[in-house]
Amino acid sequence: MNAPDPLPLRRDWPSDAVSRVPFWVYSDPDIYRRELERFFYAGHWCYVGLVAEIARAGDFKRSWIGERSVVMVRNHDGAIHVVENRCAHRGVAFCQQNFGNRRDFVCPYHQWTYDLSGNLIGVPLRRGVKSNGKVEGGMPADFAPQEHGLTKLKVAARNGIVFASFDPKVPSLEDYLGPTILPYFDRTFDGRELTILGYSRQRIPGNWKLMQENIKDPYHPGLLHTWFVTFGLWRADQKSRMLMDEHCRHAAMASSRNQGGKAAVTQGVTTFRENLALDDARVLDVVSEPWWNGPSVVMQTIFPSVVLQQQVNSLSTRHIMPKGPGSFDFVWTHFGFKGDSEEMTRRRLRQANLFGPAGYVSADDGEVIELSQDGMAQTPDGRTIIELGGRDIANTEHMVTETLIRGMYRYYRKVMEL
Amino acid sequence: MAASPAAALAPAGLELRFAILDIYAAYAACLDEQRYNEWPDFFVDDCIYRVQPRENFDRGLPLATLAFESKGMLRDRVYAITQTLFHAPYYQRHIISGIALQAQRADGYDVTASYLVLRTKQNEPTEVFNTGRYVDVLEWQDGELKFRSKLAIFDSELIANSLIYPI
Numbered sequence: 001m002n003a004p005d006p007l008p009l010r011r012d013w014p015s016d017a018v019s020r021v022p023f024w025v026y027s028d029p030d031i032y033r034r035e036l037e038r039f040f041y042a043g044h045w046c047y048v049g050l051v052a053e054i055a056r057a058g059d060f061k062r063s064w065i066g067e068r069s070v071v072m073v074r075n076h077d078g079a080i081h082v083v084e085n086r087c088a089h090r091g092v093a094f095c096q097q098n099f100g101n102r103r104d105f106v107c108p109y110h111q112w113t114y115d116l117s118g119n120l121i122g123v124p125l126r127r128g129v130k131s132n133g134k135v136e137g138g139m140p141a142d143f144a145p146q147e148h149g150l151t152k153l154k155v156a157a158r159n160g161i162v163f164a165s166f167d168p169k170v171p172s173l174e175d176y177l178g179p180t181i182l183p184y185f186d187r188t189f190d191g192r193e194l195t196i197l198g199y200s201r202q203r204i205p206g207n208w209k210l211m212q213e214n215i216k217d218p219y220h221p222g223l224l225h226t227w228f229v230t231f232g233l234w235r236a237d238q239k240s241r242m243l244m245d246e247h248c249r250h251a252a253m254a255s256s257r258n259q260g261g262k263a264a265v266t267q268g269v270t271t272f273r274e275n276l277a278l279d280d281a282r283v284l285d286v287v288s289e290p291w292w293n294g295p296s297v298v299m300q301t302i303f304p305s306v307v308l309q310q311q312v313n314s315l316s317t318r319h320i321m322p323k324g325p326g327s328f329d330f331v332w333t334h335f336g337f338k339g340d341s342e343e344m345t346r347r348r349l350r351q352a353n354l355f356g357p358a359g360y361v362s363a364d365d366g367e368v369i370e371l372s373q374d375g376m377a378q379t380p381d382g383r384t385i386i387e388l389g390g391r392d393i394a395n396t397e398h399m400v401t402e403t404l405i406r407g408m409y410r411y412y413r414k415v416m417e418l
Numbered sequence: 419m420a421a422s423p424a425a426a427l428a429p430a431g432l433e434l435r436f437a438i439l440d441i442y443a444a445y446a447a448c449l450d451e452q453r454y455n456e457w458p459d460f461f462v463d464d465c466i467y468r469v470q471p472r473e474n475f476d477r478g479l480p481l482a483t484l485a486f487e488s489k490g491m492l493r494d495r496v497y498a499i500t501q502t503l504f505h506a507p508y509y510q511r512h513i514i515s516g517i518a519l520q521a522q523r524a525d526g527y528d529v530t531a532s533y534l535v536l537r538t539k540q541n542e543p544t545e546v547f548n549t550g551r552y553v554d555v556l557e558w559q560d561g562e563l564k565f566r567s568k569l570a571i572f573d574s575e576l577i578a579n580s581l582i583y584p585i
Contacts (some may be wrong), residue, residue, distance in 0.1 A: 198480060202578075202580070204579050205577060271502065279488075280488045332473075349481065349485060357577040363505065364503055364505060
């Protein structure tokens with residue numbers, strides 16, 4: 001049962017509208033604490049990793065849900081468990097490696113030992129020490145190891161991608177994603193074995209929601225990102241669909257690239273470069289893959305913790321880990337498929353130059369998020385204007401809209417009781 | 419051809435060693451003075467340039483933060499950082515030390531070095547931005563040393579938001 005919040009929030013949403021979002025949701029520490037409790041630690045599934053990262057029995061990966069460190073591990077029977085990285089005894093975050101292989105988990109402090117599903121199986125000196133026929137010390141006779149395991153999370157692994165929840169009452173992952181988003185999820189993750197190409201890690205000095213909003217915002221890519229508008233990878237004259245689950249918390253932005261070049265939508269766009277030609281065009285050597293079934297890009301935001309990227313041949317998960325109201329860590333896991341030819345792997349890696357902390361289109365997302373945070377922190381009582389495409393919330397067959405952000409904030413207000 | 423140990427280069431290696439020191443000093447100065455248009459000229463045409471997290475390098479994972487495989491790709495990067503990539507401007511200061519000639523190959527030299535890049539954003543104090551080691555291959559081209567390949571393998575587990583300029 002949820003305990004009532006000890007202090008009522010001092011914040012009131014300035015109007016009924018979700019087309020205006022007050023700046024204090026990006027910086028207020030009480031708001032942030034409630035977000036962690038209600039989005040990351042209850043009622044939601046959060047991303048922890050990919051099955052391919054823990055291929056063998058005993059393989060583990062350290063991950064995070066909100067600010068809480070967890071360990072995703074493959075047990076000796078093949079089952080995947082997620083446990084909190086926190087010894088039951090004295091709270092030690094016992095796992096200090098990002099990846100590895102273990103028979104069991106041993107806390108370094110007093111060597112409390114847990115099996116890979118999180119059960120406490122060893123407590124040194126539990127029965128005391130015999131000295132001169134007397135037993136000295138030890139745990140009380142009623143000490144019950146089964147009551148002192150690691151926090152065990154609920155786990156859902158679907159087609160190679162692993163989510164976990166601290167909340168045992170969370171609905172099934174399929175119900176959580178809902179019938180609109182699930183087909184897009186399954187389009188990339190259809191059960192094919194994934195191969196890990198590597199990681200990119202960055203810390204972005206902005207509120208975590210700004211990244212969700214960035215990938216629910218089809219307005220900016222054709223303006224901020226020269227490469228997208230000039231080469232026709234993402235711009236307002238493309239065929240596209242903006243879709244949400246019934247709660248409007250998750251979204252999919254699906255679109256099909258065009259030939260780029262000069263057109264009505266590039267008029268007045270200062271980032272458009274009519275004569276931009278690459279010296280070495282292999283970075284944009286796009287080849288359609290049969291599984292795309294149409295769109296050349298589908299960007300999914302699975303609320304609250306992950307972005308799933310397919311942008312032409314580049315694939316990644318982007319994990320959002322909040323670190324206080326003004327900062328989050330953003331970890332990219334680039335992947336391909338087991339059946340990829342060497343050529344396709346090289347193509348995915350070349351196109352990765354567009355993404356990540358140095359990417360031709362992603363580096364500036366981090367930069368503008370930092371600037372948004374800076375500007376909003378100046379005047380917490382200010383508000384955004386999210387009115388492109390009107391003030392209502394509905395799926396659209398075009399990208400000239402901020403409907404997905406409005407949808408997210410309708411859901412946000414409901415859960416946050418704001 | 420198998421590489422031979424650096425010790426075998428002496429005594430003829432002295433001038434070579436100075437030439438190597440010179441190219442690292444010139445490389446750092448070029449970047450720190452923001453003469454980005456000159457940066458590709460430190461490389462041969464079919465060069466390799468990668469900025470890669472140490473965890474990927476150590477685990478044999480191919481993903482790099484920047485991965486270029488021609489001078490053309492370097493020129494495209496220069497165009498992006500000077501013309502198209504939006505970013506808050508900053509200074510870089512490269513501190514390169516422990517430049518070590520590791521081995522001589524048939525057509526070049528294996529050289530490693532440690533580097534530290536300090537970043538100074540406008541109106542902000544200086545901060546440690548990125549640190550790691552260079553794993554390079556140098557060769558002579560028309561009497562000048564050039565990088566055939568340059569890997570910047572960085573320890574920094576988190577990039578402080580974005581990495582715009584070359585390392």
